[in-house]
Amino acid sequence: RVTQTAAYTAPDVSVEPRAATVRQGESASFRCQVQRGAQPIQLVWKKANNQALPDNVKTGPDGSVLTVANAGPENQGQYRCVASNSVGRGSASAVLNIKHAPQVRLTPVGPLRVRMGEPVSVECRATGRPRPTLSWKRQGSTLQLVTKETNDVNTIQVKYEHMRPEDSGVYICQAENNEGVAKVKVEVIVVGQPGAPVASVEATEMTVVEGHTITMACQASGSPPPVITWSKLRAPLPWKHSMVGGVLTLTSVGRQDSGQYICNATNIHGYSEAYTQMEVESPPYATCLPDQVRLQPGDALHVQCLSHGSHPLQFEWSRGERVSLPPGAETTKDGRLRIAHVKLSDSGTYKCVATNHIGSSEALAKVIIKRELVFGLRQFKTSVKITALTRCSLFNLLMFYLLSFCFFLQLNPTSGCLGLLPSTQVNS
Numbered sequence: 264r265v266t267q268t269a270a271y272t273a274p275d276v277s278v279e280p281r282a283a284t285v286r287q288g289e290s291a292s293f294r295c296q297v298q299r300g301a302q303p304i305q306l307v308w309k310k311a312n313n314q315a316l317p318d319n320v321k322t323g324p325d326g327s328v329l330t331v332a333n334a335g336p337e338n339q340g341q342y343r344c345v346a347s348n349s350v351g352r353g354s355a356s357a358v359l360n361i362k363h364a365p366q367v368r369l370t371p372v373g374p375l376r377v378r379m380g381e382p383v384s385v386e387c388r389a390t391g392r393p394r395p396t397l398s399w400k401r402q403g404s405t406l407q408l409v410t411k412e413t414n415d416v417n418t419i420q421v422k423y424e425h426m427r428p429e430d431s432g433v434y435i436c437q438a439e440n441n442e443g444v445a446k447v448k449v450e451v452i453v454v455g456q457p458g459a460p461v462a463s464v465e466a467t468e469m470t471v472v473e474g475h476t477i478t479m480a481c482q483a484s485g486s487p488p489p490v491i492t493w494s495k496l497r498a499p500l501p502w503k504h505s506m507v508g509g510v511l512t513l514t515s516v517g518r519q520d521s522g523q524y525i526c527n528a529t530n531i532h533g534y535s536e537a538y539t540q541m542e543v544e545s546p547p548y549a550t551c552l553p554d555q556v557r558l559q560p561g562d563a564l565h566v567q568c569l570s571h572g573s574h575p576l577q578f579e580w581s582r583g584e585r586v587s588l589p590p591g592a593e594t595t596k597d598g599r600l601r602i603a604h605v606k607l608s609d610s611g612t613y614k615c616v617a618t619n620h621i622g623s624s625e626a627l628a629k630v631i632i633k634r635e636l637v638f639g640l641r642q643f644k645t646s647v648k649i650t651a652l653t654r655c656s657l658f659n660l661l662m663f664y665l666l667s668f669c670f671f672l673q674l675n676p677t678s679g680c681l682g683l684l685p686s687t688q689v690n691s
């Protein structure tokens with residue numbers, strides 16, 4: 264009789280277990296069991312509101328088992344097993360709870376500057392399962408602050424109608440469940456008296472490249488509206504500046520313009536300062552010292568690469584077209600190039616590239632290595648160092664003596680003596 268009835272009834276299903284709770288990352292499964300109903304019966308799992316099943320949720324071949332692998336907060340909720348046959352449909356559902364440690368978020372995030380006597384309110388919103396308990400405390404105190412009721416059970420709000428100077432401080436919202444604890448802090452600063460100015464700058468720090476034009480904006484609240492002025496710490500404002508409505512413009516900044524700029528907002532109730540630290544950075548400009556050097560084989564070569572520009576600066580030496588330096592060449596981090604004993608083959612142009620984070624610059628050093636033999640005698644080692652200039656002077660000296668000699672002999676210059684002088688034209 265039972266089978267007879269079953270043959271003409273809509274399916275009746277149940278789900279085991281009815282509810283499951285797992286931690287984030289764990290798995291869970293539910294079985295949908297047919298109690299009765301006319302065969303064939305088709306089973307389909309659905310999420311509440313007929314949403315599609317997430318990717319990590321799978322059903323077995325006959326549709327009876329639903330498995331959630333590596334569960335995440337998005338798997339939280341109700342799952343429904345729907346059975347249908349030729350007579351009708353039946354369904355049953357189960358709830359999956361994913362436990363996770365709380366996460367908290369504040370609105371606004373702070374730090375908050377509040378004028379004396381004015382209200383302040385900060386909302387702390389938490390997620391987590393089981394539902395975390397929330398509390399507000401002041402840093403350094405264990406007392407829980409009185410909070411305002413909100414419509415959302417996951418949010419608590421701390422609110423003060425009239426802030427007093429002693430209310431300045433750090434406030435902490437804590438959310439706790441048995442999976443963990445989360446805390447967020449907000450700093451509240453109570454300033455001035457009613458109507459006193461509160462100045463703020465757009466950027467407290469800025470870095471600019473040399474030669475650029477920059478603007479620094481300062482805003483101030485207060486009643487009556489405060490007068491805004493800009494100044495520079497321990498220095499006058501750069502010569503090329505202009506100030507319009509709280510905005511300071513510096514044209515073509517140089518490195519000497521780096522420093523702290525102070526915005527001062529003043530009215531009858533007082534004044535308020537805000538600061539912008541500005542750094543001017545410059546690209547490198549490299550030079551070689553010396554930029555030309557003449558040596559003989561065996562001498563030591565020392566060249567220093569120097570560079571202006573923002574630090575840190577890096578120096579790299581290379582040789583003309585060739586990438587690598589000759590063997591035996593040493594370089595240092597601060598730009599020195601050294602070859603203890605040069606060889607003839609070390610002649611050439613050496614290149615130093617100075618680099619910082621803005622750019623690079625190169626400088627060349629010409630190295631001439633020649634064997635200079637005067638009279639071919641090794642012992643005249645000092646004479647070897649005669650430079651082109653002194654050799655030229657020696658030639659002039661020789662000429663001078665020759666001329667003096669000619670006049671001393673009272674010879675007709677055209678006739679003979681001066682004819683000895685090379686490449687000299689004398690007209691009579």
Ligand SMILES: *[C@@H]1O[C@H](CO)[C@@H](O)[C@H](O)[C@H]1NC(C)=O
Binds near residue numbers: 494
């Ligand atoms: C800002 O203005 C006030 C009042 O005029 C003055 O006492 C204070 O020294 C000023 N601060 C700076 C940095 O100029």
